[in-house]
Amino acid sequence: MTLPVVAVxxxxxxxxxxxxxxxxxxxxxxxPGMTILGLIYDAMESGIFAExxxxxxxxxxxxxxxxxxxxxRLDFILKRHPINILIPSLDAEIEPMIRLESQLASRGIxxxxxxxxxxxxxxxxxxxKLCDSCECKTPRSETAIDVEEAAAAAEEIGYPVMVKGQxxxxxxxxxxxxxxxxFHEISQMWGVPxxxxxxxxxxxxxxxxIGDGRGGVTGLCCVRKMILSSKGKGLAAVALHEPRLEEIxxxxxxxxxxxxxxxxxxxxxxxxxxxxxxxxxxxxPAWVDFPSSFGMNFPAQVVSLLTxxxxxxxxxxxxxxxxxxxxxxxFGSMDDIAQLMTEGVWxxxxxxx
Amino acid sequence: MKHRKSLHRLHFKPNGFAFDPATGxxxxxxxxxxxxxxxLRAGCSEEEIPMRLANEYETSPAAARxxxxxxxxxxxxYRLL
Numbered sequence: 001m002t003l004p005v006v007a008v009x010x011x012x013x014x015x016x017x018x019x020x021x022x023x024x025x026x027x028x029x030x031x032p033g034m035t036i037l038g039l040i041y042d043a044m045e046s047g048i049f050a051e052x053x054x055x056x057x058x059x060x061x062x063x064x065x066x067x068x069x070x071x072x073r074l075d076f077i078l079k080r081h082p083i084n085i086l087i088p089s090l091d092a093e094i095e096p097m098i099r100l101e102s103q104l105a106s107r108g109i110x111x112x113x114x115x116x117x118x119x120x121x122x123x124x125x126x127x128x129k130l131c132d133s134c135e136c137k138t139p140r141s142e143t144a145i146d147v148e149e150a151a152a153a154a155e156e157i158g159y160p161v162m163v164k165g166q167x168x169x170x171x172x173x174x175x176x177x178x179x180x181x182x183f184h185e186i187s188q189m190w191g192v193p194x195x196x197x198x199x200x201x202x203x204x205x206x207x208x209x210i211g212d213g214r215g216g217v218t219g220l221c222c223v224r225k226m227i228l229s230s231k232g233k234g235l236a237a238v239a240l241h242e243p244r245l246e247e248i249x250x251x252x253x254x255x256x257x258x259x260x261x262x263x264x265x266x267x268x269x270x271x272x273x274x275x276x277x278x279x280x281x282x283x284x285p286a287w288v289d290f291p292s293s294f295g296m297n298f299p300a301q302v303v304s305l306l307t308x309x310x311x312x313x314x315x316x317x318x319x320x321x322x323x324x325x326x327x328x329x330x331f332g333s334m335d336d337i338a339q340l341m342t343e344g345v346w347x348x349x350x351x352x353x
Numbered sequence: 354m355k356h357r358k359s360l361h362r363l364h365f366k367p368n369g370f371a372f373d374p375a376t377g378x379x380x381x382x383x384x385x386x387x388x389x390x391x392x393l394r395a396g397c398s399e400e401e402i403p404m405r406l407a408n409e410y411e412t413s414p415a416a417a418r419x420x421x422x423x424x425x426x427x428x429x430x431y432r433l434l
Binding site: 203273287 | 372375
């Protein structure tokens with residue numbers, strides 16, 4: 001069987017690790033001989049310098065440059081490398097990729113993405129409506145386009161509140177001063193609207209899966225965050241088997257007929273013993289290689305679904321297995337950076353001595 | 354998830370470490386608390402425990418009851434009982 005060439009984005013593993021490198025590692029576990037391309041926005045995306053990173057990396061324009069610029073760049077890359085499958089790993093890429101699906105397909109590039117309708121239905125401002133339809137809880141949320149609106153929303157919800165960007169970032173605000181600071185920081189980076197959300201005290205849980213586009217999932221991996229970074233990212237998490245988490249996830253996936261990878265984020269209200277959905281990310285999480293190490297390989301399932309239309313049953317990660325994020329240094333030469341910045345392509349020699 | 358079953362679903366290690374596979378929480382129990390948990394898991398009623406503990410540690414039933422009440426309250430607080 002000829003292995004497809006897979007392109008992956010989101011390869012930086014810095015302070016806020018992106019999922020792409022974990023996707024690459026998972027694909028290598030299942031398909032050691034697979035050719036994997038890295039599509040990067042910046043020459044310093046760390047994952048491309050990892051020993052088991054992509055076989056070759058190309059720079060691509062930022063999503064803000066528009067889809068014609070991306071297609072033009074892809075056409076250039078396709079003259080050098082075929083790409084059979086593309087796995088976008090960053091939030092801001094998903095909507096443009098959904099819009100480009102047919103144009104990518106006409107170039108022989110397959111993607112596993114949700115419909116635009118499903119994508120929008122799980123966006124942060126729509127989450128309340130989605131959870132109502134699926135009969136599950138979500139913290140009370142209001143959108144705000146300026147500080148006054150945010151302050152009014154916070155006053156109504158009651159402090160403390162979470163202030164969230166539309167794609168990323170969340171700050172807890174205990175009073176109006178902290179709220180204004182959080183609003184400005186987030187709106188400057190991620191634009192408006194900004195979300196003001198009820199703060200619920202309790203453990204944080206994530207569920208990883210792939211929707212098959214027909215209302216089902218190919219498998220689910222549930223974890224509880226054990227250590228949080230200052231940005232609320234899980235630096236460690238433990239696998240668990242909690243039927244309620246799976247039930248909520250299945251209801252949402254079925255309602256949306258979700259197609260493709262996702263990560264559902266929930267918080268457990270310790271006072272009422274109820275799970276609240278706080279976010280549905282339309283992509284793999286940065287910890288996707290954790291279940292892969294137990295044979296629950298979701299990125300390999302994307303390949304299987306797009307090439308065979310089916311997936312083989314997967315083992316489940318045993319409850320009590322955990323991951324711990326560990327930072328280390330990678331080494332490179334400025335020649336590599338120079339090549340990436342001037343030619344927009346780099347192939348590691350895997351021998352930098 | 355039924356809270357009454359929580360204590361029964363904990364996975365215990367001989368050294369007193371316990372993991373809850375449904376919540377992902379872990380706990381550590383000292384020797385006496387582990388003994389009480391084992392009695393509860395074996396079906397012993399909450400009323401019997403102070404006397405058993407008093408016999409085991411040669412302490413007064415009143416002191417044992419105080420300790421047991423405090424411990425059971427913390428189990429309830431963690432939704433283990």
